[in-house]
Each structure stands twice: as structure tokens, then as C-alpha cells.
Amino acid sequence: TRKALPVVPSKTSDEALETKGENVPVIRQPVVKQFHLGMFEIGRALGKGKFGRVYLARERQSGFICALKVLFKNEIQQGRIEKQVTREIEIQTHLRHPNILQLYGHFHDSKRIFLILEFAGKGELYKHLRKENRFPERKAAQYVTQMASALRHLHRKHIIHRDIKPENILVGIYGEIKMSDFGWSVHAPSGRRLTQCGTLDYLPPEMVDPRRYDKCYDEKVDLWALGVLMYEFLVGEAPFEDTPVMTQRRIAKADMTIPSFVSPEARDLISKLLVLDPDKRIPLVDVQQHPWVIKHCCKDEKEKSE
Ligand SMILES: CCc1cccc(CC)c1NC(=O)n1cc2c(c1)/C(=N\C(=O)c1ccc(N3CCN(C)CC3)cc1)N=N2
DSSP, rough: OOOOOOOOOOOOOOEEEEEEEEEEEEOOOOOOOOOOGEEEEEEEEEEEOOEEEEEEEEEEETTTTTEEEEEEEHHHHHHHHHHHHHHHHHHHHOBBTTOOEEEEEEEESSSSSEEEOOOOOOHHHHHHHHHHSOHHHHHHHHHHHHHHHHHHHHHTEEEEOOOSSGGGGEOTSOEEEEEGGGGGGGEESSOOEEEOOSSSSOOOOOHHHHGGGGGHHHHHHHHHHHHHHHHHHSSOOTTTOSSSSHHHHHHTTTTTOTTTTOOOHHHHHHHHHHHHSSSGSSSSHHHHTHHHHHHHHHHHHHHHHH
């Protein structure tokens, strides 16, 4: 069983601590978790992003392994992403789901902000995708259903991720998906203009086509992005990949071709997610019940057919 991060008491009156049996203190009072850098042994650098670096870390007292993400305050101020960082902390701290990277806590010193994150032992999904070129349908189906499960958890809390792409997904030690980087997620309805930097590939029609702004149904942007992600898992490139202008035009018309090596069931699900009208996109619960997912993900179904 994984050791939990110890709850470090900020102040503990004696009567709150009573030892029982094997001298394990039982803390009765709710205490505020206070973390600081000295609590961690820092290991190798795991990754580097535009605004941060992440290191393998071990909490000295418990031996708990985590990932410590370091963000520099001056870079955050220059990048004017303070709001995003506070939102990422606020949102990710309150999420508990096996396919969402957990944020255990955070602290800061004069120059840096530290996020104590769950360690995803198999690293960045997009590196696996680039290395394998494209995923077998069974692996893609498992990833799609895990994403759908994580998105249902977010949407139940009226949170939309808004930045679903392989670069923001990590892989846990058992090969499971770990959604991360909630810098772009917001509480719906957002109405916030999406000045998204980076790729346009994942933007939905209602965000690239001014005539559709009124139908900017927030949660449903994640359904479109799930369709783009599924396409990219199976084909090895995004469905509307082109020059920036052409990409926007093709998105606005859902103009894509699905190669013949993609199975009919997978093709069917992609075409039910990449639908121009947000209202007509297949709901997440039906994604998880789709024949393509059931065929690849439910063991008992396969045993029955064998
Ligand atoms: C600061 C970096 C950054 C910027 C922006 C967005 C994101 C989220 C993806 C991140 N990463 C982030 O927050 N991360 C939070 C994390 C995290 C990154 C992580 N693991 C790894 O990055 C990782 C990389 C390679 C790895 N190996 C590669 C070689 N293999 C043979 C063995 C396994 C194993 C683990 N665990 N929690």
C-alpha cells in the first residue's frame, strides 16, 4: 500500500497527541499541512516545461515518492499566468480520481512556487505516441475510456479542462492515464476568451468560428477534444493538422478524413465526438458504453465471445 504523505502538524497541543500501542501518534485535531523544501530529498529532473521544471522527490520522514514541480515567480509574473497557477492549484487540490494527477500540496519561498504532485512513473504520453507512431486500438480504447472517466469526474464538478492534448497527459506505473496541467481549466460556464497559446489542433468549432460563439457550451469542448485525442491515438497525427489558417477552416467544417486502417467501430465513435453542434456530441457515459470501447476494455465481454 502506498504510504500517505504525513500530515505535518503546524501546531500540536499535547492533549491532541495520544500515543497508542506501537507508539504511533494519533492526531485528533484537524491540522493544516505545512510543507517546506527541507522536507524533501530532490532526485533527477523529470521534465521541463515552458514555465516550470519537475523533479523526482522523496519526503524524508515518510520516504513518500512524489514529483516536485518548481515554478519561478518572476517567470510567472512575466508570463502573466498568476491566475492560471492559482487556478491550477485550487482545482487540482480538490480532485481525487485515478486518472487525474493528484496535487498533494504546495508551498513557496521568496523566488519559487513548489507543487507537490503525484509521481507518474511512465512519463509523458506524447513521447510514447511519437515513439510508437500510433497506438493499437485496444490501448487507444483503454486510454479513451480512462479519459472519459476523468472528464466525467471534472464535469460533475462543473470543471472543464480546455487543454486536452497528449502533451498534458502522463502515464502511471501501471500504464494508466494521468491527466495533468490544469492551468487552462475553468469552472463552467466560463465565458472566458480562450487566448490559448500553442496548438490550435484541439480547439472546437464553437471557439474558432465566430458564428458559433453563442453555442460555446463549455463542458462540450472537452468532448470535441476527446475526439481529436482519439483520432491522434489511432492515426498518429491530429485530424485537422495543417497551416494555422487551414486548421481553423477545417475545424469549422469538421473537415477530416479517417484512414482506412481505422476500424469501423472506432470510426463510428470519432464521428460521434467530432460533431460541429456541441449539443449533438455523444455524452461521456455513452462513450464508455460504445461497442468499440466495450470490445477492447471489458474482459468479461471478451471471455464471453471467446
Ligand atoms: C514541468 C514539467 C511540465 C510542464 C508542463 C506540463 C506538465 C504536465 C505534463 C509538466 N510535467 C509535470 O507536471 N509532471 C508531473 C509529474 C511528472 C511530470 C511526472 N513524471 C515524469 O515527468 C516522468 C518523465 C519521464 C519518465 N521516464 C522516462 C524514461 N523512461 C524510460 C522511464 C520513465 C518518468 C516520469 N510525474 N509527475
